[in-house]
Amino acid sequence: MNLTLRIWRQRGPEDKGRMVTYQVDDVSPDMSFLEMLDVLNERLILQGEEPVAFDHDCREGICGMCSLMINGEAHGPQRGTTACQLHMRQFSDGDTIDIEPWRARAFPVVKDLVVNRNAFDKIIAAGGYITAPTGSAPEAHSVPVAKNNADAAFESAACIGCGACVAACPNGSGMLFTAAKVTQLSLLPQGQPERYTRVIGMVDAHDEAGFGGCTNIGECAAACPKGIPLNTIGRLNRDYLKATSKRAGTPGS
Amino acid sequence: MDLYTEGDPIADTKAPDGPIETRWERRRFEAKLVNPANRRKLTVIVVGTGLAGGSAAATLAEQGYHVKSYCYQDSPRRAHSIAAQGGINAAKNYRNDGDSVHRLFYDTVKGGDFRSRESNVHRLAEVSVNIIDQCVAQGVPFAREYGGLLDTRSFGGAQVQRTFYARGQTGQQLLLGAYQALERQIGLGNVEMNARHEMLELVVVDGRARGIVVRDLVTGEITTELADAVVLASGGYGNVFYLSTNAKGCNVTASWRAHRKGAHFANPCYTQIHPTCIPVSGDHQSKLTLMSESLRNDGRVWVPKAKGDNRAPKDIPEDERDYYLERIYPSFGNLVPRDIASRAAKNVCDEGRGVGPGGLGVYLDFADAIQRLGRKAIEAKYGNLFEMYERITGDDPYEVPMRIYPAVHYTMGGLWVDYDLQSSIPGLFVIGEANFSDHGANRLGASALMQGLADGYFVLPNTLPNYLANAGSFEKVDASHPDVVAARAAVEERIQKLLSINGDRTVDSFHRELGQIMWEHCGMERTEAGLRKAIDEIRALREQFWQRVRVPGDGEGLNQSLEKAGRVADFFELAELMCIDALHREESCGGHFRAEHQTPDGEAQRDDDRFAYVAAWEYTGDQPVLHKEDLQFEYVHPTQRSYK
Amino acid sequence: MAVTGILLVLFLILHMLGNLKVFTGETSFDHYAHWLREIGTPLLPSTWYLWIQRTVLAVAVLAHIGAATVLSMRAHAARPVPYAHRRKIHVNYAARTMRWGGVIILLFVIYHILDLTTGHLNPQGDPANPYGNVVADFAPERWYVTLFYVLALVTLGFHLRHGAFSAFRSLGQQTPKGERRARSAALVFAVVLVAGYLVVPFAVLTGLVA
Structure with missing residues (x-):
């Protein structure tokens, strides 16, 4: 043709x-x-x-x-x-x-068609990880993870960081990318200790990088080549609200 | 032979002796340590951010060293480890099915067709269990069972279920785990990350690796980066074949530059050809896509019995089909190991019975499985693979049998390293697919991820400090040191040369032609005559390249043609060495099949008396020099593989 | 956005219920309108409660607009170079019209206050007879006023459809099933509210209320 x-x-x-x-x-x-x-x-x-x-x-x-x-x-x-x-x-x-x-x-x-997506790396560096220095890990079977949580974590972890969500978003927001990682790690028991500092760190890095705000439109999820679900953003919002309320930092809460 | 000379054998690989289970522990205990307060003053360069490079950079930074990391992609998360599908082996024995460190060790040595080092492989099996613990702690979402524990499966014909997996994206999940650990260290300021930077030269001062010359792919700026040690984790060289399952950017340049500076290149001819890839659809083909090996569990492989039978597959009656794997290997059938399945496909296609465009393909038919298990069951198992196949070929595999053909997938050869993963240049360490050490002549499924992470998380961080402990006595170097200046000047000169030829052929056209020569003569089956012909053709083509290649643009700024040109230039030199290595190894073993050396029924014939050694090649600029490292087998005794 | 939006939505519900009192007859409706001014008496002097509510609403509106402005400006800044080929729209129209829809609704609210609260733009404009004001407003010969109300309220419906779902999401609605429910609830709510508001002008137009 x-x-x-x-x-x-x-x-x-x-x-x-x-x-x-x-x-x-x-x-x-x-x-x-x-x-x-x-x-x-x-x-x-x-x-x-x-x-x-x-x-x-x-x-x-x-x-x-x-x-x-x-x-x-x-x-x-x-x-x-x-x-x-x-x-x-x-x-x-x-x-x-x-x-x-x-x-x-x-x-x-x-x-031409090449862009710099370093901003995504910065979002991960601001909290998109679980602190587990090499050698410090406990035996893998010491903490079971419910299958549905493991599967949902995988679904979010399938993000390839391509940036299509940002490109498609009318607001130029990178919230789906951020939420995918927040969701993956907050669904796993290993991710709990840093759960609330992580979401604050990552959202701050997202905003600092100059991405737009999320208005829940959903173009991101429609464009995502890996089918990251839109509800991950709800999970991020919930964690973020909890993290910004005073309770999250209180011992024993 | 006229193509190389033989030098001194390699006497010492620094592996401790004593019982094999105690060697790694002894090595760690005997290693010198670096005081935590001094680590910050020591700089380590890590080239590549895949499973090996990413995990090594993160771990060394956690230990307190100052790390500088480089990758050619736009982000460390994009290294090609991300594409690994199947899984990662570990001797956890969670299934209570008889697995153990010793069995994983045994299987790996045997699977490597007795061309790997026992000490290294045993260590790999030992640390395999730590890898799983580490990855789970990082939040890698492995597949789990309903009870919340990790699921495992049997992979690549293994008789125990020791393969951990995350759907068909295990490599991606493991890499993202390492990448996140790396990003954490970047955020903490312990790792200086340089994405879109390509290593173009190794800096050797006073016999030690002290840095690299890199080109910033965005600005075109060439800089020298100095350090106390250099770690190469730059992956394999499968792209010498042009078409492979590697990413387009995968290249041998970092390894080859180090080789030219004195690092020996070991067993370059050992390449793994994966039997189940989507066949070439035309001249435009730029890469080959792997279809998971698991498809052979339910699919039946066949070709028409008659040559040149062009009927649609559904029109070929059952008794005119040749289910050749089931016919030749009745006990293993469609599940024979990768090298055997690949070669069998090549043989039937050579007979003129191949299917699809160019006759380079065989059917992988699910009709029986769909009839037996129902479409639903097949969809649940392979749905995503079928979708991917349809996206690429436009055919619906539920209706029409898949067409598959072997493709280059992994390279077992690589830079020679000792037990400490140090190359023959002091201070240059090589990890992951870039080194040669653990897989022998053939790699087992789900072992590449294991080796990459073993090297990066657990082995290198324990052996590198032993070298760095003496860093105080190293010569002081800065950018004005004559050796550093010379290395940089050589890089600049080479770039100018490539840009100034301004000929009439594109880089890709040369690369494609080189790939065809290699695939034809140094691919699944090799002969003396073919290899000699290939060497002549490669030399002639290389000469043409340096006269006729056209690299548009200049050295300033992003110039993807220039990047490719440098890589292809190095592939030419590697290709020649691969053919020489293949020619000199007058036996068949693992991924290396010499037509002259086969059993009467067409199986690989090893020659342990003459070739139970690692061939480590030294670069001279003229004929390469062969150094042999003899392999001792104290625990696993060489036997002939049989899958009949 | 979510918090101020919810405040405004609560007001909209009450306002709609109040409007529907028009069907109970002139005396009842005028009595209701009068009662609004007396809520809280004798604890509060007459009309104080109304002014408190008006202040709260005004603050909510301003905060809502303020937040929307910040989001719009961020969105604008986040994509300084537009696409040459217009981006294709895959998801619902409602989500894509929040900003211009908001502006239209704001203009409508200003008109609406001048019309039926202060009476400046009302043909009758008698503060003691709101029922009469409404009837006069939507008289058949003033069809264009009714048309404007209809357009504005449909816009409001779209705004509410996405706004209500978005508020759930912003406040942490996080499961796919919940998302489907939230979307349906938002749609039903928007339709009911718009219908509830539109019956009044149509009743006047058709002579059902006179």
């Missing part, structure tokens, strides 16, 4: 950037979306032009590196699918496809 692509080109962080139109012909429906971009880039290089920079790595939907806004949808039209797993059979001959980077102040554009 033959396609028209309109791709965001931006030389560097300081450049203003613009949409540029390219024609790509003979695209096989068996190609992945990124392979289609590979084909374009091969051609651009041989024509003496700069290839389009885009982030990608594992190309099997788990590393979270790929990050394309395709026709106004994070990771494109197929639900539960990252851009690297999206295949061209989802499009039709003659389509025009707009490709843009994630847009958020907290994710500044590095070049």
